[in-house]
Amino acid sequence: MIRLKQLSLYQGSKQLLDKTSLTLYPDQKIGIVGKNGCGKSSLFQMVRGELSPESGELEIPSKWRVASAKQETPASELSAVDYVLSGHQEYHQLTEALKHAEADSDGHAIANIHAKLEAINGWSLPSQAAKLLTGLSFTEEQMATKVKQLSGGWRMRLNLAQALIQPAELLLLDEPTNHLDLEAVLWLQGFLRQYEGMLMTISHDRDFLDSFTSHILHFENQSIFQYTGNYSSFEKQKHEREVLQQAQFEKQQKEIEHLEKFITRFKAKASKATQAQGRVKALEKMD
Numbered sequence: 473m474i475r476l477k478q479l480s481l482y483q484g485s486k487q488l489l490d491k492t493s494l495t496l497y498p499d500q501k502i503g504i505v506g507k508n509g510c511g512k513s514s515l516f517q518m519v520r521g522e523l524s525p526e527s528g529e530l531e532i533p534s535k536w537r538v539a540s541a542k543q544e545t546p547a548s549e550l551s552a553v554d555y556v557l558s559g560h561q562e563y564h565q566l567t568e569a570l571k572h573a574e575a576d577s578d579g580h581a582i583a584n585i586h587a588k589l590e591a592i593n594g595w596s597l598p599s600q601a602a603k604l605l606t607g608l609s610f611t612e613e614q615m616a617t618k619v620k621q622l623s624g625g626w627r628m629r630l631n632l633a634q635a636l637i638q639p640a641e642l643l644l645l646d647e648p649t650n651h652l653d654l655e656a657v658l659w660l661q662g663f664l665r666q667y668e669g670m671l672m673t674i675s676h677d678r679d680f681l682d683s684f685t686s687h688i689l690h691f692e693n694q695s696i697f698q699y700t701g702n703y704s705s706f707e708k709q710k711h712e713r714e715v716l717q718q719a720q721f722e723k724q725q726k727e728i729e730h731l732e733k734f735i736t737r738f739k740a741k742a743s744k745a746t747q748a749q750g751r752v753k754a755l756e757k758m759d
Contacts, residue, residue, distance in 0.1 A: 473497050474519070474642075474670075476696070479528030481514060488514055490694040491528065496687075498641065501664065501671040503681035503703055506691030512674045515696075516540065516644050519672075532642075539640035541648065545627035547620035552610060552630055555619045556601040559634030563594050597637070604633040607659035608652070625651040636663065645673045649680050678703045 476494040480487070488511030496502065504512050517523035518530050520538060532538075548555055558564045566589050573581035589595060605615050608629045619627060628651045635643065649657050661683040664671060672689075675681055681688070681703040688699045688706035699706040731754060 473533075475529070475531040477529040477531065479525045479530060481511060481518070481523075481525045483509075483511070483514060487694055488691075489525075489696065492695050494689075494696055494698060496670065496672075496698075498670050499686075501667070501684055501686045502673065502689055503685040503687070503706075504672060504674045504689045504691070505676075505681075505703070505706075510691035512691055513646060516646060516672070516674070519642070519644060536641040537639060538642045538644065539635045539638035540644035541628075541631040541635040541646070543631075545619065545624075545631055548618070550619055551616050552619060552622065552626075553598065553601050553605060553615045555630055556604065556633045556637055557597060560597060560637050560639070562592055562639075563589070563597050566592075566594060592639075601633065601637055604636055605629075607656065607663065608633055609656045629656070632660075640669060642670045642672070643667065645671070645675075647674055647676070649675065649677050678707075 474496040476492050478491045478493055479489055480491055481489040486509075504515070506512055514523060518525060519532065520540065550558065557567075566585055570582065570585045570589075573585060602615060610626075610629070614622070614626065619630065622630070632645075632648055635645070648660060652660065657677075657680060661680060664673075664684045671684075673681070673685070683702075685702045686700070688701070688703060690697045690699065690706065690710065697710075699709050701709070
């Protein structure tokens with residue numbers, strides 16, 4: 473599980489989170505929403521170890537592998553499908569080692585590498601990469617095209633496919649539907665519904681989030697509120713919460729008005745001074 477313990481975070485002089493506590497569980501598919509600049513991407517940076525909180529703790533199991541899509545794509549000579557496969561680090565290392573072992577005619581090393589590839593289902597990974605790219609609307613011709621020859625939008629799809637093929641306990645996706653056509657979005661929704669592991673997705677697309685999320689994290693007022701259910705359920709729960717808060721606020725305002733009237737009326741009277749002072753302290757304690 474992931475735990476935030478009294479975590480405070482700043483971006484320059486702007487406070488994003490103030491002593492926030494939260495617990496997330498491995499089977500959750502989480503949509504992350506909130507206004508721009510509220511700290512959604514900063515949360516991802518903390519999870520990836522790229523950013524540290526000013527105070528408090530972020531606890532993530534040390535053995536967890538975290539996958540996320542890169543924001544930039546190099547002008548690589550690799551084909552699209554080979555670029556996706558390079559995102560699977562263990563597979564990439566083993567296939568590179570296999571090339572050297574075959575060049576050296578090292579039979580023992582070749583057998584050892586074959587066994588390791590078998591253990592990670594390495595022989596099926598090229599077809600898995602092709603399926604991912606097909607789902608993201610790549611043609612066979614595009615799959616064989618060098619990365620450097622593809623436009624920016626198609627390169628971003630490659631980064632997404634590279635994240636999806638990585639074995640991980642936690643998958644982070646930041647606006648994954650950008651650059652996708654409708655057919656690819658629908659395919660991605662189906663893929664994420666079947667994803668095994670924890671999933672955290674930042675998105676402004678409510679229909680997309682509705683299709684697979686089990687929980688919503690809402691960044692608001694320098695805190696994070698967790699809701700069970702998809703985005704539509706979150707909106708309903710949030711509205712109910714705001715109605716309750718408004719009712720509590722109105723009740724509090726009436727109480728404040730009553731206390732202020734009492735203080736104004738009796739603060740100068742010796743017989744009521746102690747009671748008036750007590751009401752002043754009660755006002756000071758109100759949030």
